[in-house]
Amino acid sequence: MGVxxxxxxxxxxxxxxxxxxxxxxxxxxxxxxxxxxxxxxWPRWWPAVSSTRVVDPGAPDGTERVVEYGLRAPLGYRLAVRTRTVDVVPGRSVLVEVLGHLDGRGRWTLTGEPGGTEVDQLWEVDTTRPWMRALAPFAAPAFRWSHDRAARRGGEGLEAWLTRR
Structure with a gap:
């Protein structure tokens, strides 16, 4: 008998x-x-975003917009994702569905405060690339670090972009 x-x-x-x-x-x-x-x-001010392409401008209210992104992680790997806007509160928040090398949802929320704006992003995603899934039990901390670094550089880039304008 085998097991x-x-x-x-x-x-x-x-x-x-x-x-x-x-x-x-x-x-x-x-x-x-x-x-x-x-x-x-975005590619002009966010180092992790290598390309963007609006595939479908969507509805007049901003929903249903479809955008393709090329992303480069600080650890050297590249990702390709497509977003579809599912909810917009103009000037305040945008919710997108994400498909591609990452699947899930992302929300940007802007809040005015003394001296500027607080920008909050929440991404809830699954990886779809087989190598990322296979390495996840060991590499999850590195993937988190990579995301955090890319996000931090995005914030710095946005600040610099808006200061120059």
Whole structure:
């Protein structure tokens, strides 16, 4: 009688992440909002964003917009994702569904405060690349570090971009 320790796997390993980032930007909320929704400019100020392409401009209220992004992580790997805007509160928040090398949702929220704007991002995503899933039990701290560094550099880039304008 044999024992099979490694049988077929019916479900793929899922690597889920929840990333929260906050930036304080000295510009007022309307200026920050314009920069956040002008995704075509992101590669100019966010080092981790190598490319953006608006595939579908969506509805007049901002929903249903589809954008493709090329991303480069500080650890050297690249990701490709597509977002679809599902909810917009103009000047305040945007919620997107994410598909591609990451699947899930992301929300940006802007809050006016003395001296500028607080920008909060919450990403709840699963990795879809097999190598990322396979390494997740060991590499999750490195993936978190990579995200945090990319996000921090994005905040610094946005501040510099808005200061130059």
């Amino acid at each position: 099979s320790w490694l049988g077929p796997c019916e479900e793929a390993v899922v690597a889920r992440y929840r990333f929260r980032s906050s930036w304080h930007v000295t510009a007022p909320p309307p200026e920050v909002w314009r920069a956040v929704v002008a995704v075509e400019d």
